[in-house]
Amino acid sequence: MVWIRSGTTKSVRVRAGLAEVRELLLDVERAGLLMPGVNSLTHVSGAVYHYALDPITNGAVHLVPDYEATFDTTDPGHITWEPYGEHNFRSWGAFTTRESGVDGEVILEISTRSEASVQVAPVMVTLIEPFAQLQTDEITTGFLDRLRGELEPVAVSP
Template sequence: MVWIRTKTKRDTVIRTSRDELRKVMLDIVGTGRLMPGVEELSQVGDDLYHYRLAEVSNGVVRFTPEYTARFDTSDPDAITWEPVGESNFRSWGTFRITDGPTPDEQVLEIDTRSEASVDVARVVVVLIEPFAQKESDEVTGGFVKAIREAVESGSVSG
């Protein structure tokens, strides 16, 4: 088993108030289900959430990411998470809310890194990591876009 590592940072401007965006982001399960590839997401304890993502398969790697993360919501401008326990996938990251270009807009940034444990020969890691990085970039970009669309349409609320 080897660990495949990725790191992605994306942001988007959302037309909403800071308080409303914060309320939406505090709904970890509701907002988390907007992430592309999330098949199951549930709260399993205080600040603990279990994820099962869609199967990843590219001809060399085939696995279903599953992990538990602890969320810290104590910072009014950021929500962070880190992996808890043993799993085949680990994710660390931060949602950060900053002032947007106008008073009616906020910038939501997601800065994340992840590691996936896959059963491949170590020599193929250099071939797999670019695919994993592309996938991570697409998922994170899709996630911020989905959050923006849901908040601006009013389909999610805190």
């Protein structure tokens, strides 16, 4: 078994109030279910949540990610998470929110890093990690898009 690592930092402008954005992010289950690939997210106890994710399958890797994370929500402007317990997938990260300087607009940033334990020869790591990085970037962008979609009012056509 080897650990495949990836990480990214991305941000988006959201047309919503700062309090509304933070309220969504503080609702770990509601926000977490917007992440692409999350099959289920359940509160375990305290600040611990259990994630079940879509299987990852390509020519070299097959993994059904299953993990738990603990969230620190004491600073609504900088919500963080880290792995809890031993699992085949681990994720660390932070949501940072701040006013953009434009009325009714917030900057929402997510910074993550993750590791997946896979059964491949160690020599394969350098070949697999670029694909893991690409997938991480796509999932993170999709997550921000879904969060923004949840927060921004939908324009109604006349």
